Amino acid sequence: MTLPQRVSSVTATEKSFGQTSWTSDRPGHKTTTAGYSALFCPADRPDRAAKALASKAHLVILDLEDAVAPSNKDSARERLRELIILNPKRKGIVVRINSLDSAYGTEDLATVCSIVEAHEDIDLSVMLPKTSMQNLPPAGESPVPIIALIESAQGLKDLEAVAAHPNVVRLALGAFDLSVELGCNNPSVPINYARAQLVLVSALYQLFPPLESPCSDFHDETVMEAAAIKAARDGFGGSLCIHPAQIEAIHKAFMPSESEIEWAKRVVAVGDSAVQVDGKMVDRPVVLRARRILETVDRS
Structure with a gap:
């Protein structure tokens, strides 16, 4: 089936120490997939x-x-x-469709495409489950950006090819399904390897930093905060979540602290002319890190 084409490709045009700016012919595209928290919700429960x-x-x-x-x-x-259609101004709506090699996926994608074609002001993307090169739509057939959910051994093997696909704008990890297929625990060495690969490949292909697999606990604040902090420290750009109670912990972990923001402002203010700030050496990587912190604040 040939789907109506409106976005032939999604191109990374600017990279600044892990931050990517996206351009397309769709208004508000940058907000479609950029964000710290990504909350799952059943589509059949209004x-x-x-x-x-x-x-x-x-x-x-x-x-x-x-x-x-x-x-x-x-x-x-x-x-x-x-x-x-009832929420046309809500940015960051993502539809997780069924796999395109299932009995439902093609119709799911066609439905999303028809919504985009009929309502050009709606900002929409899709999440493709168990993404691999075996089930990605041909380049140009989807008029919406794709968040590729990596949750299979084949998807991990194909990771660079998936990241290079012109419609893929972000990667996300499905550690639970992946651990079942691999026969390992979560966390474990194989899952940590997968986590590192998503971070590295996202940077290599100038994608927005990936989304971490959701924390299974949504009652214990300490557990939720620890999971979010680990994801942020390990280079993820946000986290999937299964309950609204997890949102605050994720935002807190990924947003720079007031002290970090003030430090970044001091570093950027002096730029490359400074030898040290607050008694510590300032070189180009430090300046880039400071700029990234301030860009994160602006984006939020």
């Missing part, structure tokens, strides 16, 4: 979806895959259409 869309989550992932029973797939697509 009550829960409305709450998710009204939340402080930067991205809301309306789920047509795991959260929807096979018997509800068709009705979920219609509810999805209604939800999106």
Whole structure:
């Protein structure tokens, strides 16, 4: 099936120490996939979806895959259409479709494409589950950006090719499914390897830093905060989340502290002319890190 084409490619035009600026012919495209928190919500539950869309989550992932029973797939697509049309100004709406090699994925993608074609002001992207080169749509067939969810051994093997696909704008890790396929624990050495690969490949292909796999705990604030802090320190750009209670911990972990912001301002103010700031050496990597901190604040 040839889908209507409106975005032939999504191109990284500027890289600044891990930050990528995106251009396309769609208004507001930069906000589609950039964000710290990405909250999953069933697409066939309008009550829960409305709450998710009204939340402080930067991205809301309306789920047509795991959260929807096979018997509800068709009705979920219609509810999805209604939800999106009723929230035209909500930035960061993502639709997790079923895999394109499943019985439902092609129709899911066609539904999203038709929404984009009929409502050009709506800012929308898709998340492709178990992404590999075996199930990515041909370049140019999808009119929406793709967040590639890596949760299989094949996807990890194909990671660089996936990242090079012109419609893929961000990677995300599905550690739970990946650990089951690999027969390992989560966390474990194989999962940590996968985490590192997503961070490295995202930087190599100038993608926005990847989304970490969700924390399974949404009751213990200490556990949620520790998971978010680890993701931020390890180079992720945000985290998937399964409950609104996780959003605050994620934002807190990824947002620079007041002391970091003030330090960054001092470094940028003196620029390359300074030998040291606050008694510590300032070289180009330090200046770039300071600029990245301030860019993060501006983006938020």
